[in-house]
Amino acid sequence: MTQKYSNADKTQSNTIECLNISEKKVGLFVTCLVNTMRPSIGFASITLLEQAGCNVEVPELQSCCGQPAFNSGDDEGTRQIAYQTIKQFENYDYVVLPSGSCAGMIKKNFIEVFKDQPEWLARAKHLASITHELLSFLVDVCQFEPNDVELDGSYTYHDSCTGYRSLNVYEQPRKMLSQVKNLEHKPLNNHAECCGFGGTFCVKYSDISNEIVAEKVDNVVDTKADYLLGGDMGCLMNIAGKLNREGHKEIKALHTAEVLAGLAPELLGGKDAS
Amino acid sequence: MTKHINNPKNELRRAKIFNAIKAAAPTVTTDVKSIEAEALELLKESEFARPKLLSEDATQALMLRIEAGLVIGTSCEKISTAHDLPNAVNQFFSKHFLPKELKVQNIEPLQKLNWEGISTDVDIQQDNTVGLCWAEYGIAETGSFVVHSSPEMPILLNFLPLYLIAVIPKSKILHYMDDYALIANEIAKKKETPRNMCLISGVSGTTDIEGVLVQGAHGPEVLHLIIIEDQ
Amino acid sequence: MQVNSPENFTENVSEALAQPNLKKVIRRTTDKAETKRAEAVTNFPEFENARLQGQKIKDHTIKYMDHYLAEFEKNALAQGTIVHWASTAEEASKIVLDICRQHNAKKVTRSKSMLGEEIGLAHAFDNSDIERIETDLAEHIIQLAGDPPSHIIWPAMHRSREDVVKLFREFHTDPTYSEEITDLVRSARRDLRTKFLTSDIGISGSNFLLADSGSSCTVTNEGNAELTITPPKVHIVTAGIEKLVPSMAHAVPLLRLLTRSATGAEITQYNTFHNGPKRANDADGPEECHIVLVDNGRTKMLAENMEAMLRCIRCGACMNHCVVYKHIGGHAYGSVYPGPMGSVLTPHLNSLKVANKQTHACTMNGRCEEVCPVNIPLPTLLRSLRAKSWQKKYEPLTNRFVVQSFAIMAKRPKLFQLLSSCGVIFMKVFSRKGWIKYMPFTSGWTRNRDLIEPESTTFMHQYKKMKKNKSSGA
Numbered sequence: 001m002t003q004k005y006s007n008a009d010k011t012q013s014n015t016i017e018c019l020n021i022s023e024k025k026v027g028l029f030v031t032c033l034v035n036t037m038r039p040s041i042g043f044a045s046i047t048l049l050e051q052a053g054c055n056v057e058v059p060e061l062q063s064c065c066g067q068p069a070f071n072s073g074d075d076e077g078t079r080q081i082a083y084q085t086i087k088q089f090e091n092y093d094y095v096v097l098p099s100g101s102c103a104g105m106i107k108k109n110f111i112e113v114f115k116d117q118p119e120w121l122a123r124a125k126h127l128a129s130i131t132h133e134l135l136s137f138l139v140d141v142c143q144f145e146p147n148d149v150e151l152d153g154s155y156t157y158h159d160s161c162t163g164y165r166s167l168n169v170y171e172q173p174r175k176m177l178s179q180v181k182n183l184e185h186k187p188l189n190n191h192a193e194c195c196g197f198g199g200t201f202c203v204k205y206s207d208i209s210n211e212i213v214a215e216k217v218d219n220v221v222d223t224k225a226d227y228l229l230g231g232d233m234g235c236l237m238n239i240a241g242k243l244n245r246e247g248h249k250e251i252k253a254l255h256t257a258e259v260l261a262g263l264a265p266e267l268l269g270g271k272d273a274s
Numbered sequence: 275m276t277k278h279i280n281n282p283k284n285e286l287r288r289a290k291i292f293n294a295i296k297a298a299a300p301t302v303t304t305d306v307k308s309i310e311a312e313a314l315e316l317l318k319e320s321e322f323a324r325p326k327l328l329s330e331d332a333t334q335a336l337m338l339r340i341e342a343g344l345v346i347g348t349s350c351e352k353i354s355t356a357h358d359l360p361n362a363v364n365q366f367f368s369k370h371f372l373p374k375e376l377k378v379q380n381i382e383p384l385q386k387l388n389w390e391g392i393s394t395d396v397d398i399q400q401d402n403t404v405g406l407c408w409a410e411y412g413i414a415e416t417g418s419f420v421v422h423s424s425p426e427m428p429i430l431l432n433f434l435p436l437y438l439i440a441v442i443p444k445s446k447i448l449h450y451m452d453d454y455a456l457i458a459n460e461i462a463k464k465k466e467t468p469r470n471m472c473l474i475s476g477v478s479g480t481t482d483i484e485g486v487l488v489q490g491a492h493g494p495e496v497l498h499l500i501i502i503e504d505q
Numbered sequence: 506m507q508v509n510s511p512e513n514f515t516e517n518v519s520e521a522l523a524q525p526n527l528k529k530v531i532r533r534t535t536d537k538a539e540t541k542r543a544e545a546v547t548n549f550p551e552f553e554n555a556r557l558q559g560q561k562i563k564d565h566t567i568k569y570m571d572h573y574l575a576e577f578e579k580n581a582l583a584q585g586t587i588v589h590w591a592s593t594a595e596e597a598s599k600i601v602l603d604i605c606r607q608h609n610a611k612k613v614t615r616s617k618s619m620l621g622e623e624i625g626l627a628h629a630f631d632n633s634d635i636e637r638i639e640t641d642l643a644e645h646i647i648q649l650a651g652d653p654p655s656h657i658i659w660p661a662m663h664r665s666r667e668d669v670v671k672l673f674r675e676f677h678t679d680p681t682y683s684e685e686i687t688d689l690v691r692s693a694r695r696d697l698r699t700k701f702l703t704s705d706i707g708i709s710g711s712n713f714l715l716a717d718s719g720s721s722c723t724v725t726n727e728g729n730a731e732l733t734i735t736p737p738k739v740h741i742v743t744a745g746i747e748k749l750v751p752s753m754a755h756a757v758p759l760l761r762l763l764t765r766s767a768t769g770a771e772i773t774q775y776n777t778f779h780n781g782p783k784r785a786n787d788a789d790g791p792e793e794c795h796i797v798l799v800d801n802g803r804t805k806m807l808a809e810n811m812e813a814m815l816r817c818i819r820c821g822a823c824m825n826h827c828v829v830y831k832h833i834g835g836h837a838y839g840s841v842y843p844g845p846m847g848s849v850l851t852p853h854l855n856s857l858k859v860a861n862k863q864t865h866a867c868t869m870n871g872r873c874e875e876v877c878p879v880n881i882p883l884p885t886l887l888r889s890l891r892a893k894s895w896q897k898k899y900e901p902l903t904n905r906f907v908v909q910s911f912a913i914m915a916k917r918p919k920l921f922q923l924l925s926s927c928g929v930i931f932m933k934v935f936s937r938k939g940w941i942k943y944m945p946f947t948s949g950w951t952r953n954r955d956l957i958e959p960e961s962t963t964f965m966h967q968y969k970k971m972k973k974n975k976s977s978g979a
Contacts, residue, residue: 030964032915036925037957039964058968063921069912071869072904073891077912084916112885161870194828198868203949204904205866207522210953211832212868241954244940288590291746294804295571309569313751316562323555323758325548325771346774380788399702401694416772428788429735433728451761455754458778462718462752465583469783469790470731471720473776478728480690481768482643482659484666485534488690491642492697493728 021142026054027092029085031102032064033233041233044261045098045134052142059088065102070109071199078113079120086110086123094141095131098257099232100163101199103133108166133163135231135256139172146179146260153226154184155259158216158239159192160232173231173256180259186223190216197238213242221248227264228253320452327414332447333501335414340499345417347477347489350499352444359387359441362500363406366439367392370496372404377435379407381426384441398434405435405494411454412447412501416475419499420454423470432474438494440474443505508653509839511851514862517837527663531834534662538825541769542876549765559762560880562755563816566716567807573716573749574798581719581796584781589797594624594854597799601626601708601741604795605635608739610705616723616730617641618710619657619819620745622841623854624799626708638700640729642693649676655835657842658767658821663834697729707733707791709779711744712818713759717752720778721796724763728775740779740791745799747815753778759818762878766820802853814849814886816879823873823883829866838863845873845883852890861894922965929959 026049030042042058049056063084069077085106089095097103110124138144155177163169177183196202196212203209216239220228228243228251230236240253254264327335328342333352340350353362367374377396378384384406396403407427409419419440423429432438448454451473461467478493489495509517521527546552566573578588591597601624605613613635615621627648630637639648643661647654649672654660664672666686673692674680681692709730711721721742723730734740750756764773783790806814824830824844835843840851840860848863864887873883894900914921935944936958943951950956960967 032921032925035922035964036928037959039960039962039967042964042968058965060922060965060969061918063918064911064915066912066915069908069915071888071891072865072900072908073888073893073895074908074912075892075895077909077916080912080916084918088918112888161868161872165871165875194868194870194872196828196868198870200908201865201868203947205518205829206949206952208518208829208832208866209868211522211528212828213954237957238954241940241950241956244955244957245953284590287592287596290592291590291798291800291804292571292574294800295574295807298804298807299568299570304572306572309572312565313755316558316565317754319554319558319561320754320758323551323558324761325551344771399698401698418772423783423787423790425786425788429731430789433731433735451757452754455752455757458753459717462580462715462720467584467718467720467778467780469780469787470735471778471780472731474774475772475776476774479726479774480642481726482641482646482661483669483686483689485537485659485662486686488687490694491690491727491729492640492694492701492732 022053022055024055024093026056026094026096027089028056028058029062029065029089029095029097029102030058031097031099031233033237034098037237038233038255040263040267041098041255041257044255044257044263045096047261048134048138048144048257049096051147052138052144054142057092061088065097065105067102067105068200070105070113075113082110082113082124083120086120086127090123090127092130094137095127096134096137097131098134098255099234100133100160100167100169101232101234103131104162104166106131133167133169133231135173135176136163136167136169139175144176146176149179149260149262150181151183151259151264153182154186154224155227155229156186156188156220156223156225157191158188158195158220158228158230158235160230160235161192161194163231164192169231173229176260177229177256183259186225188223189219195235195238197234199234202238210242213238214246217242217246217248220251225251227251227259229256229259231256317452324415324450324452327449332414332449333444335449336412336417336447337501339414339417345476346479346487347495348417348497348499350501352501352503355504356383356387356502359500359502360389360392363392363439366498367404370437372437375404377403377405377431379427379431381408384408398431401436403435404437404439405431406439407431407441409440409442410446411457412442412499413451413454413473414447415450416473418473418475421472421474422468424468429470429472432472433478433493435494436490437496439498439500441500441502444501444503445505447501509836511839511855511860511863514837514839514866517839518833518866521833521837526665527834528832530663530665531831534656534659535825535831538768538821542766542822542825545765545769545771552765555758555761556878556880558758559878560816562750562758563879566749566751566755567747567812567815570746570749570807573751574746576716577714577719577749579719580717581781584719585794586719586781587793587795589795591624591797591799591801594799594801597624597743597797597801598626598629600797601743602629602633602635604739604741605706608706610635610739612636612638612700612704613706613708614638614640614701614704614733614737615644615708616710616725616733617644617660618708618743619841620710620743620799621708622654624743624801626743638697638704640697640701640733641725642690642727645693645697646672649673653836654841655843656821656824657819663836701732702736704733704737706739706741707735707737708741708743709734711742711748712763713750713756714744714748715753715756715778716749718778718780720753720780722756722776722778724760724773724776726774731775731777734779734791735789738791739793740782740795742779742794742796743799744796745801745803747803747817763818763820766822766876766878806853810889811849811853811886813881814846816881817846817850818879820878822876822878826872826876828868828870828872845887846881849883849886849890857890857894857897858899861890861899864890864894922963925963926966929961929963932956932959933961
């Protein structure tokens with residue numbers, strides 16, 4: 001591998017770990033938005049992880065990463081949710097989420113609410129150390145390259161904030177997408193500026209959120225790309241919802257995993273993946 | 275004056291603030307030596323936390339910086355001795371189409387020069403004047419000159435005229451702001467800090483109306499630095 | 506002066522969003538600042554080292570704040586500066602007004618100071634018989650307009666050139682009839698020149714206080730601080746106690762960070778260290794010098810684990826890079842300090858009860874922390890304020906109810922899965938052609954954008970079915 005990362009140390013340690021990926025058990029945390037709104041992202045994740053040689057399991061007793069409670073300042077509510085998640089996932093070798101935002105919650109924020117509980121703090125830290133965002137996991141840990149995927153047209157990429165700033169997700173999706181045949185990249189102006197979703201923010205301050213996403217939509221439309229791709233269902237729902245409200249039905253929003261797993265043609269043809 | 279210092283209300287407010295700080299951080303040591311050592315340690319990082327200069331030679335670095343247009347409204351030249359200064363000033367007048375009027379700082383190395391043909395009786399409170407001052411130091415990193423207030427250095431001389439010429443002895447050009455600050459720290463140790471120490475890096479400018487840069491907001495619009503080699 | 510209250514944040518936001526040109530004028534300034542800062546950082550490869558050093562210098566001084574405050578006081582007194590202490594904003598502005606009255610001052614000139622705004626100096630002078638003259642061009646403009654500042658670096662960024670033309674024509678004694686920006690600046694220069702020279706008292710803030718000498722440092726591009734301070738007989742400095750650094754050598758690394766982060770310039774034109782009254786035979790300078798050291802919530806921040814915020818050097822980078830600030834502007838925050846840093850500061854200067862809404866007006870995108878020159882974890886601090894206001898039950902009951910109900914469901918995965926399935930069925934009822942335009946309980950979303958139609962059943966439902974099929978097939 002020759003590509004550059006801003007976080008070289010992390011990549012290196014991951015490279016050593018990844019030698020016998022097939023012996024490792026991967027727990028997939030599908031996240032609540034994917035579970036309710038867009039199951040195809042979950043299935044795309046399974047497909048890609050299996051193509052990368054992983055042994056994937058989806059624990060059935062999973063719910064939410066706890067971000068709405070955490071960002072509202074409800075530490076006790078966050079802990080109650082986190083107990084569940086830690087118990088469900090701590091025994092896997094890796095935990096993977098198709099969302100930078102939810103992965104960031106587990107990797108960075110669980111430890112915030114367990115400051116005064118040493119036993120749970122240790123367990124939260126362990127979970128944080130095995131948790132990965134899907135797209136960076138595929139590249140950094142599995143050294144995965146998408147095989148034989150094709151999609152006609154052009155895409156632009158929205159980098160979601162937590163993935164980009166906290167988890168160094170930037171090159172990985174672009175690298176994999178560059179291997180998709182017939183797919184052209186059109187850079188997005190202000191690619192890493194927040195889309196205004198912000199979880200509970202978008203309903204608490206709906207009108208500010210609206211101004212922000214309207215600007216994002218202008219930037220997306222300016223690229224004249226056929227597809228808007230990203231790695232977070234929250235941002236995609238927000239931008240796609242605004243694109244549709246503004247009448248830009250020609251631009252389709254897809255999760256990067258859906259494209260890489262070859263689900264795009266099916267999703268674009270009919271709306272149901274299953 | 276002392277009535278303020280011994281004001282009991284002031285003492286009470288002072289005590290309140292100190293008590294609040296101590297209550298917030300009760301475990302902090304007050305061993306002055308170790309605090310000073312820690313503070314010194316922090317300065318060692320400066321070497322790795324400052325920009326590279328345009329040249330290893332301080333004078334050249336300063337001049338290159340100004341010539342590259344990195345110091346707002348500022349030009350510079352080098353002359354060999356102070357005796358060349360009146361000639362350089364005359365050229366400055368011609369370049370800016372100015373009458374030969376100059377407020378010369380009342381300092382021996384400037385006053386002793388031959389200012390024939392130049393009117394030095396100028397009221398700097400009026401706008402559109404030219405000031406000439408003798409700087410304490412130059413700083414290559416920022417293209418600055420430094421002045422210290424003194425009986426011979428009215429600070430306003432650097433702020434009231436629309437045109438300002440500052441003379442910097444070559445030997446007093448330092449590489450970095452840190453080099454000047456270390457000198458200032460030594461002056462502070464000797465309790466000799468002057469009322470004002472001004473690091474001036476360009477002309478008076480503003481971007482307050484629609485973000486457009488305008489020079490000569492309140493003070494100089496044009497600044498010319500003259501480096502004297504034999505000093 | 507019409508000043509918004511932080512308590513009415515929601516209403517302030519609606520007003521701001523309704524102003525057609527506000528976003529444009531904000532962007533004009535913040536976009537430029539953002540681009541220029543990025544260039545400055547690119548041209549300074551040592552920036553990361555610098556900001557770590559800057560952070561350490563501030564942390565060191567905050568850790569030993571009582572030591573450095575005492576040192577500063579001792580050295581300032583030795584130079585003849587009169588040192589005052591103020592625990593609150595009211596105390597601080599009263600001290601300043603009292604000094605002015607003792608000298609029978611008729612006119613005072615001020616160079617821009619956010620602390621001066623914080624302690625309500627402008628207001629205090631306007632309610633007295635002493636004339637206040639703002640000398641920073643932006644402050645001059647908003648004083649004429651009767652506005653509060655909308656940004657800590659460019660307080661008049663919300664005012665257009667046309668506004669300035671009108672204001673100067675109305676208020677300047679020798680106004681320009683040109684609309685060129687250069688001529689407008691000249692008009693202000695003429696107007697302020699005599700005011701500088703005839704002022705009774707000069708008032709400044711301070712960017713840094715040097716403990717080893719008792720000096721205060723002003724940083725300006727206009728040179729108005731020196732012109733404010735030098736001619737009058739009396740100089741008054743007002744400064745927050747967090748402005749301390751051990752010495753000038755410790756201020757230098759912070760100066761490198763400050764200008765690059767604020768405007769993208771490598772250095773501000775005028776960095777001046779002021780140290781007491783004029784010495785015997787000095788050519789100019791004030792005869793008397795006072796400094797008012799202000800707490801106003803800073804020790805409270807120390808006590809409440811918010812000491813990282815005391816690192817702040819007031820560069821404004823966090824607001825220049827904040828998506829929320831860029832759309833609502835500074836006035837909506839209803840506080841002297843807007844944007845991310847303001848949302849953390851205001852609850853401590855005012856109260857969390859009054860200023861908790863701002864702490865939620867953040868998408869937690871992390872951009873402010875990324876650009877902060879002293880690594881203040883602004884999103885973490887904002888969230889910790891949310892946690893405090895949650896504990897104190899300051900949020901509206903409906904918000905608490907929604908968040909708590911969600912948490913109650915989410916900690917019971919089986920219930921959560923069941924309700925998710927119900928949610929999908931409910932949403933399906935309102936879906937048309939792949940989209941939901943309106944649905945009960947989701948107006949926050951559907952007021953401004955459509956909601957994508959979910960698939961027919963949840964992931965978990967489909968996944969279980971798939972697994973069952975696989976095992977029965979095998």
